[in-house]
Amino acid sequence: MDAFANALIKSGQTTLSTLLLEHYRELGMSNTQFLIYLQIKSYNDRGISFPQTETIAKAVGLTDNQIFQELHTMIGKRLMQINTVQQPGQLARDSYDFSLLYEKLAQYVKQAETETITSQVANDRETIFNQIETEFGRPLSPIELEMISQWLDEDHYQVGVIRLALKEAVLNQVYNLKYMDRILLNWQKKHLTTPEQVQHEREQRQLKQTSAGPNQANKGNQKNNHLPNIPMFKIGEQPKD
Template identity: 65%
Template sequence: MTMDEFAKALFKSGITSVPTLLLQHYREIGMTNTEFLIYLQIKSFSDRGVSFPATEVLAKSVGVSDNELFQTLHTMIAKHLMQINTVQQKGQLAKDAYDFSQLYEKLSTYVSQRQQQRVDQQIDTDRDAIFQQIEEEFGRPLSPIELQSISKWLDEDHYSASLIQLALKETVLNQVYSLKYMDRILLSWEKKHITTPQQVQQERENRQKKQAPQPTRSNGNAPLPKIPTFKIDDNRS
């Protein structure tokens, strides 16, 4: 067989696509290598239009005995990795089909929890950094109540670390070393829907424009100076 003939045969046999996230994390959601291989074989049959391959055919594809395949399939169902549904289409006989919706739900839950763990870890890292920065700028240790207030900004108000750091900068520039002053700044930004450093910079520029003195211009419409009027006495010599 030439390479051209092989290439044609390769593409003619079809392609089975597998989600990369599943390939990366199937062990973390409780799948064994054998269970994952069974999933791949069932997926391959499904992609070719065979929704419920015969047990002996599937066992041969996986390389296990019929009994081993049967036991593994039951284990996968018990682990909520898959289920077997009866599909009824109009004008056709009912037939069974493998359904891996539960597997994808497990994967979705795992990925979401993993992302949340990363977010929580980043918040904890930011929290420690903010504690240290404020103590350095204020020149004193923070009290337990102050530590609690800062944690509230992160956990409940969901202020970003960068926004809190900018509020600290504003506080230091105004020489008001107070956490309450920082809180007023953050609350003011929140009311104005300011959530990013770029928006803070824009707010500063707008404020500076308003505070800048307006230049005086001399033109033809400027008011003339008042000229005093005198009453002329007719008898004055």
């Protein structure tokens, strides 16, 4: 094994969250502070919880005082803290703690997801407004807009279910929201809350109707087979053998 490979294995590896790498600037961390974090993280991964500021300064090309100032700023931004641990029979030991940084990252992700959902809901609302106006061939009144908003916000109907109710109304050439509301209430009573459930129920109903047609005809033929065989002849004529 050559010297490089030996040094590579001996130095170990530093693990890094890709999520943090992508969003550290949104958390208020500068490039310099992130580089300092990486240096501290590399020592933590090797079991050194509190590397000296002189060591970090040499690694990143800053002075010891600059490292101290950056660490102080990171503490002020609640990106890190320094914990002091007192073990029985041992001297107190300091360690860099970045749990606050990951708490901020978790809050950022949650907020981003909430904003995405809010944006999607707004887009879905606008889309369903436009689709109903297009199918009805007229602008919706403020009362109608309020009714649709109630379907979304209070009744919590899925947009896909509202679209299916709209399709049902258009097929029956009934262009008003009260008809759609009755359709939605009927599905709700049947516990059909997703487009897939509504579609499945519709397919099952059509299947029953299709299969009921021939069966109904067969039942009619069976009834006729049980009727008595009455000969047909005119009054005054003798029945033929």
